[in-house]
Amino acid sequence: MxxxxxxxxxxxxxxxxxxxxxxxxxxxxxxxxxxxxxxxxxxxxxxxxxxxxxxxxxxxxxxxxxxxxxxxxxxxxxxxxxxxxxGFWKHLPLAGIVAGLMVVEMVAVFSSPASGLGDFNSIQTAATEDGNTKIIGKALYTQFIYPFEIAAIILLVAIVAAIALTLRGRKDAKAQDPGLQAKVKSTDRVRVIKMAAVVEQPVTVDEQKTGE
CATH class of the missing domain: 1.20.120.1200 (NADH-ubiquinone/plastoquinone oxidoreductase chain 6, subunit NuoJ)
Known part of the structure; x- marks a missing residue:
């Protein structure tokens, strides 16, 4: 070793x-x-x-x-x-079975000749000649395109699962309707009221004493 x-x-x-x-x-x-x-x-x-x-x-x-x-x-x-x-431990057996099936499927896919995962020596040799970044791009979108697409699907499933887990209905949750917001007019929000002007008369000293 x-x-x-x-x-x-x-x-x-x-x-x-x-x-x-x-x-x-x-x-x-x-x-x-x-x-x-x-x-x-x-x-x-x-x-x-x-x-x-x-x-x-x-x-x-x-x-x-x-x-x-x-x-x-x-x-x-x-x-x-x-x-x-x-519910973590409650659903752990089912999650373990699903994870085991995914591992078996990934091993079956990656071990097949169509996956192109067998020849690493040629990739390392080419990396020293053409550059690391360039050869990774070539290998990723030519020889390893099949595993790359599988990884993309797995990430997509993870994104959908994360969104589904967060979409839990709550009674105290407040939501807005974009359709109703787009239909709102200025008259629905602001109302102009016309009122007669009121002129206040000056208060004299005698009136102030009377008010007291």
Missing amino acids: TFQTLIFYFLAAVLIFAAVRVITAKNPVHAALFLVLSFFNGSALWLLIQAEFLGITLVLVYVGAVMVLFLFVVMMLDINFEKLRA
């Missing part, structure tokens, strides 16, 4: 541990920090296969921007996370 292989297994083990802690940590801030750790380990794995562009992009985009936004949202909003996690 070479030193590079040993580093790979160490980083992969830390990455798996951090990913598990993201979904099992009770404190949302701790979960976000574990996600930052998993991003750093993923970036190091990219660097091991000479994909410096992807590794630096992962740190700059996700750790430097997305995770900062996550931390701000988690720390500023008063969210009852205990209520959100109420």
Whole structure:
């Protein structure tokens, strides 16, 4: 076992541990920090296969921007996370079965010759000749287009699931109808009332004494 292989297994083990802690940590801030750790380990794995562009992009985009936004949202909003996690263990067996099926399908797809995941040596050799960023773009949209489309579909499913989870009907929620707002006229909002002018008479000293 070479030193590079040993580093790979160490980083992969830390990455798996951090990913598990993201979904099992009770404190949302701790979960976000574990996600930052998993991003750093993923970036190091990219660097091991000479994909410096992807590794630096992962740190700059996700750790430097997305995770900062996550931390701000988690720390500023008063969210009852205990209520959100109420059905976690109840639905864990079904979620485990679905996750296992997805892993089996991904292994079956990536192990097939049509996926184009077998020849990494030629990619690393070309990366030293044409440049890292250029060869990644060529490989991503030619040889690895099939896994790239699968990853895009998985991300799309995650986006739809996140939107569906947040669309919970609440009685105290207030919503606006854009159609009614577009039909509003100025007369519906402001009413001009004409009133007769009233001229106030000056008050004399005798009237002031009488009022007292």
